[in-house]
């Protein structure tokens with residue numbers, strides 16, 4: 001399934017690896033919420049086997065089949081528990097690719113594709129206003145494009161445009177300015193990373209934006225790219241090399257890795273934060289990229305912060321329901337999925353929950369507001385900016 | 391809405407579905423059985439699926455089903471492979487997944503009440519958070535439900551030291567055909583809990599169990615030995631087990647083509663063809679002395695102790711036997727219980743079969759008591775290549791025959807093992823089982839068409855010669871292939 005081969009023969013080979021053991025049932029948040037066997041990853045594979053065994057394959061797609069395949073947060077929990085080591089992420093993408101080819105694609109995904117194609121971002125905003133989040137920064141816009149930068153920063157669509165989340169890049173920029181680190185923000189030169197289309201098995205447009213992004217980075221001669229969004233990083237890390245047909249030759253890091261290094265070097269220090277605090281592992285950062293320790297190292301370096309783990313943490317973390325554009329496709333389901341995580345956060349008795357993903361930050365903020373909880377929700381960048389003492 | 395759904399009591403209607411797409415999900419289990427094999431003589435697609443949320447829902451369903459004479463097939467996770475939870479005659483599948491409450495806990499007595507649809511792994515996690523654990527659990531714990539496991543005999547890791555699940559069950563809530571709800575305890579002589587163990591959902595629907603837990607052991611240790619000859623492995627274990635310091639679990643592996651197969655499943659290719667891993671749980675003393683005693687035994691045998699990390703890794707992978715499949719495409723095999731004293735006999739039979747049929751096979755098993763081993767033998771096939779797959783299916787019956795010759799017997803009956811009924815149970819046992827069935831379910835509502843007698847095509851008089859013929863044909867084809875090459 002590597003190289004985005006979504007052909008029937010590849011799908012067939014993978015699908016028939018499934019032994020129907022049901023290990024994936026236990027962890028899939030979509031099944032947990034819907035509660036019907038048809039929503040289990042196992043049943044999706046079984047129904048896929050049936051479609052692939054018919055001739056011609058995918059000729060008669062039951063409407064429920066398409067519906068179930070689009071109901072997925074891309075949380076990767078099924079992959080981690082699968083004893084047959086199935087490449088389920090690629091399988092889900094491959095099926096969506098085949099569904100999209102046959103028009104069985106939610107209109108919201110089609111609309112997103114159109115927006116990315118026309119505007120270079122998921123919100124249909126003019127791409128030139130990508131760095132308006134920094135309007136309040138002294139020295140804007142020059143301050144975002146220093147000479148001889150140490151790092152380049154890829155903000156991502158969500159934190160660039162979504163009002164609740166623009167505080168994330170702002171916070172990161174403030175930390176960089178305070179530490180005197182020259183960080184180059186791509187701004188209008190940044191396009192959507194293609195992640196919403198990659199998870200939807202849409203190869204053509206995502207390849208197009210990947211090429212644009214790569215060309216820009218190369219043109220600017222930037223060698224180290226720091227990502228504020230784990231989904232963008234995951235696309236660059238897992239998918240761009242496929243589109244590029246080889247390694248990118250650029251160092252890609254998540255900002256929590258970058259900040260954790262600064263902490264280790266003693267360049268980044270914090271004022272005390274005497275509050276019981278927990279961390280929600282985003283699916284894209286944790287299970288997809290394996291980044292679990294850097295966020296914890298940052299939090300544990302904050303004086304007086306009482307760190308507690310949630311009942312499900314690290315690779316076993318629960319999905320917040322915000323992945324793979326599920327909130328656009330089936331908002332009720334996405335809202336339902338977040339419930340279990342909100343309960344765990346409340347049960348942990350914390351005053352603050354931090355995360356390292358804009359999407360999760362947004363889901364948790366609204367979720368805790370909805371249940372009238374006073375727990376504070378922050379991105380690690382926001383907390384770090386608030387406490388940085390250098 | 392189907393006619394049957396409209397007939398269902400109103401309270402159950404919103405818990406039910408007649409969508410074909412949903413029903414198809416219940417028409418199979420883990421066994422990769424080709425559709426045409428179940429074609430006309432079985433009705434594996436249920437007419438309705440009901441997902442009860444309480445014992446009262448189950449009771450209402452069974453009362454209605456008896457009145458309407460509609461078959462009901464209870465289902466946990468559907469992770470067995472003999473069609474135990476797949477309907478043979480349509481009707482209703484009662485999916486117990488949502489009877490999954492864990493608690494209340496009585497941590498003084500060390501017991502917990504748990505819904506039958508609870509995934510075993512979830513129960514283990516919850517118990518461990520409280521300083522307890524399950525005394526025994528199956529290798530399929532992350533997939534299987536506690537109720538499903540009980541209904542299929544409750545054998546698992548740890549049975550060697552603690553007995554099977556029955557030993558841990560303090561109480562059982564069961565809904566009988568007709569809808570009567572009963573709470574059974576160990577001293578119930580009219581309706582013994584034992585009747586329901588391994589009854590494959592044919593006597594009543596188990597909705598809740600009270601389980602006695604085990605304190606989380608203070609220490610654990612693992613030790614592994616490789617043997618050139620399986621007879622020595624058998625002898626070593628037999629002698630060891632009659633002394634003190636019983637291990638919590640002993641798993642053995644035997645392959646017909648050595649490292650090559652082990653490598654296919656990501657195990658170290660340098661492992662010997664026959665090895666066992668013993669796991670000691672308990673007090674520090676128990677673990678240390680057990681391992682010491684086992685090491686001391688070593689000198690009497692031609693045996694190689696394997697590195698500790700390998701023994702530990704083996705235990706860490708206890709839920710992942712199925713990774714064999716990765717090298718698939720399909721896996722076929724047989725689960726049997728064989729006397730420990732006959733294990734070498736059994737594995738030699740497997741070797742002969744593997745050589746004759748040119749089919750590498752891998753056997754692994756764990757001890758369920760001092761005398762018996764729960765054994766699984768597997769081989770690779772390809773269900774997409776129908777003819778060769780069908781020919782390969784005949785090898786499954788050959789595996790059973792080898793087990794029977796080694797005084798073993800198949801595990802579970804469901805549908806596909808009905809030809810072996812008389813080997814699994816004696817005539818007296820079969821009569822007793824049938825009497826219970828008639829007493830509790832005279833209208834044969836629960837899980838009909840399985841467990842008690844074989845349907846026409848699976849009667850031994852038809853089935854055995856057919857399998858023999860197919861196997862002969864397969865051997866012939868293999869020989870021709872060999873001659874050509």
Ligand code: SF4
Nearest residue numbers: 018019021022024082
């Ligand atoms: S865990 Fe993997 S092998 Fe098991 S049912 Fe799910 S997809 Fe299939």
Ligand code: SF4
Nearest residue numbers: 028072073075076078
């Ligand atoms: S990726 Fe997550 S939501 Fe999607 S099928 Fe797997 S477990 Fe379910």
